[in-house]
Amino acid sequence: MIQMSGISHQFTIGKRAKEKVVPVLKNIHLQVEKGEIMAIVGRSGSGKSTLLNLMSGYIRPTEGRIVVAGQDVTGLTEGQWADFRLANYGFIFQSFQLIPGLTAAENVELPLVLKGVDKALRKRRTEELLEQVGMAEYMTHYPGELSGGQQQRVSVARALVMEPPIVLADEPTGSLDSENEKSLLTMIRQLNHELGITFVIITHDEQVAAIANRTLRLRDGAVQHPVPVSGSVQGGVGI
Numbered sequence: 001m002i003q004m005s006g007i008s009h010q011f012t013i014g015k016r017a018k019e020k021v022v023p024v025l026k027n028i029h030l031q032v033e034k035g036e037i038m039a040i041v042g043r044s045g046s047g048k049s050t051l052l053n054l055m056s057g058y059i060r061p062t063e064g065r066i067v068v069a070g071q072d073v074t075g076l077t078e079g080q081w082a083d084f085r086l087a088n089y090g091f092i093f094q095s096f097q098l099i100p101g102l103t104a105a106e107n108v109e110l111p112l113v114l115k116g117v118d119k120a121l122r123k124r125r126t127e128e129l130l131e132q133v134g135m136a137e138y139m140t141h142y143p144g145e146l147s148g149g150q151q152q153r154v155s156v157a158r159a160l161v162m163e164p165p166i167v168l169a170d171e172p173t174g175s176l177d178s179e180n181e182k183s184l185l186t187m188i189r190q191l192n193h194e195l196g197i198t199f200v201i202i203t204h205d206e207q208v209a210a211i212a213n214r215t216l217r218l219r220d221g222a223v224q225h226p227v228p229v230s231g232s233v234q235g236g237v238g239i
């Protein structure tokens with residue numbers, strides 16, 4: 001589903017005369033299989049977010065090739081990446097990243113508006129999803145009127161609204177208490193099993209890593225060691 005080959009990335013910081021190159025990722029090879037949950041773990045600064053940003057086209061690799069859903073995305077322009085993300089990825093963040101001035105329903109609906117989907121269809125899809133994540137009663141609430149756990153449910157609904165084959169999550173449980181964490185993980189497992197959605201999840205959290213089929217460990221920008229297969233997804237473990 002996602003293949004990264006020979007990926008290296010360095011940031012260049014500072015002004016011209018004092019430019020400094022910061023190498024972050026070194027020769028990463030990874031393959032995320034369709035229908036699996038992959039956890040990415042590693043110490044702060046090991047390059048986890050950089051890896052996710054490369055997968056989703058927010059930054060471009062210094063070296064290497066990225067193929068997602070059969071398409072070589074390495075050379076996409078910014079505009080092409082925007083379309084590609086809308087069609088292929090849903091995102092879940094630690095800080096939810098809901099738009100404060102929009103209701104729960106409007107937040108979920110927004111990607112459909114951007115895509116020009118018909119209003120009646122948007123409404124139906126939004127209601128279905130908010131129902132699915134247990135937030136039907138809160139459709140007209142603003143994010144500021146919802147608990148952290150409720151906001152994360154809304155953000156899951158938003159991530160799913162375009163029916164993406166892949167969901168990328170950056171510390172999705174990082175702001176949740178243990179009860180909300182448990183219910184989010186149950187939801188992720190269900191979505192993975194029932195809809196076959198592929199998940200890539202950055203996490204510090206052992207409970208999250210425990211639901212993953214595989215765990216990729218980064219250390220100082222490199223893959224730490226080969227990844228054992230521990231879940232139900234078969235074959236082709238190309239890390």
Ligand SMILES: Nc1ncnc2c1ncn2[C@@H]1O[C@H](COP(=O)(O)OP(=O)(O)OP(=O)(O)O)[C@@H](O)[C@H]1O
Binds near residue numbers: 011024042044045048
């Ligand atoms: N835009 C940038 N410019 C320069 N350096 C950057 C930039 N983004 C990240 N870095 C550096 O790259 C390294 C890896 O950062 P990254 O955010 O990928 O780590 P991480 O593993 O996600 O960390 P954390 O768990 O703290 O979020 C760090 O040393 C960081 O300072």
